[in-house]
Amino acid sequence: MSKTWIYKFGGASVKDTVALKNLAEILRNRLRNNLIIVVSAMGKTTNALEGILTNKLKGLNFSENSAILKFFHREICEELFPEGHTVFAQVDNLFALLENQLEKPLSRDNYDEYYDQVVCFGELISSKIVAEYLCYQNLIVLWQDAREVIHTDSDFRFAKINWDKTRKACQSTWKPMLENFPILTQGFIGKDPKGKTTTLGREGSDFTAAILGTSLDAGSVTIWKDVPGVLNADPKLFPNTQKFEELGYREAAEMTYFGASVIHPKTIKPLANAGIPLFVKSFLNPDASGTKIHEHAAPHEVPTIVLKKEQILVSFKVTDFTFIEEKHIHRIYEQLQALKLRVNMLQLSAISVSIVIDAQLFKLEQLLDQLKGEFEIRYNEGLELLTILKQKSEEIPSLLDGYQVLLEQSTRNTFQAVRRKV
Secondary structure, rough: OOEEEEEEEEHHHHOHHHHHHHHHHHHHHHHHHHHHEEOOOOOOHHHHHHHOOOOOOHOOOHHHHHHHHHHHHHHHHHOOOOOOHHHHHHHHHHHHHHHHHHOOOOOOOOHHHHHHHHHHHHHHHHHHHHHHHHHHHHOOEEOEEEOOOOOOOOOOOOOOOOOHHHHHHHHHHHHHHHOOOOOOEEEOOEEEEOEEEEEEEOOOOOHHHHHHHHOOOOOEEEEEEEOOOEEEOOOOOOOOOOOOEEEEHHHHHHHHHHOOOOOOOOOOHHHHHHOOEEEEOOOOOOOOOOEEEOOOOOOOOEEEEEEEEEEEEEEEEEEOOOOOOOOHHHHHHHHHOOOOOOOEEEOOOOOEEEEEEEEOOOHHHHHHHHHOOOEEEEEEEEEEEEEEEEOHHHHHHHHHOEEEEEEEEEOOOOOEEEEEOO
């Protein structure tokens, strides 16, 4: 049987009518059988859906936000399709299902599960519009629901993959289809054993591409971005960036671990284990080389700069003047795991533990409630975490100029600093 190939297009590549027309042109000479196209929600749709959930949780009116989101998608359809096209009814039906879901009660206790049942509509609506537009352009694809093959546990918002079940479903259900038609599907979503929708973590569409690639023994996975490839820093934040022509799996994994946004952190591992190369290419310049991530890439010494915003520094101090012991660290991590909070930086002193975490809705409050009886806790919000891999010490001061540094640490290969603007 022929090799399968995976293309993933993120939110920026399907954000409006111009982007969708560009996507069609990219596929015009590349569309073929045994190709899976994974698409994200359009533009900032996921942010908009999260905003609706926040308003609902606070008891505020969210109907205007929902109407704006519907108008945004409807307007794209009106610009792409003739009046009376079936896509209008399909999109209206998905918004009706979304509105029906939003009528159900939401609380802090059921937030994670509720989140997955709502936010998934971004990908479902986007994929319907993209599939219909490609077919309208005589680029025939089969729309398929990713939840039929991506099987997970019930860890809502951070679902873990059931790899055996997912592989069997991909091989038995999608592989025969792919011999005759390319498939278009959604990133970011799956389903649990009870059939409920789950999501794979924010920006998880890259991970979906890797899951499908691994499960179908793909020849390669290609992620289409608005940058030329993998750069050593975000060009929107730092000048004079350099593109990597190639990267080894380990180097790429380290970059994503520290927060490099060009690839989702979970993407590299399954592809590396299967030996499947990952390409990062520009949808603005599709014929350019991009970056190839594979096993045999030559190492490099170019410093990589990663900046994570909306960070929280939390310090836990023992209250009885004893030293920090393993039991204290274990207790903190126990609560972090229960709240699905990942530590981006850790520092220990004789009497305190300091951690840096992403800001997440009401998670800090829950963490403080669980541990305030055992520690004296201080925290700072609205911070940035700067990480430099393969740092050159002479370049660090310029990156901290104009900032107050609240915490920093350095190893042989990595420098990290928690900073805020002065």
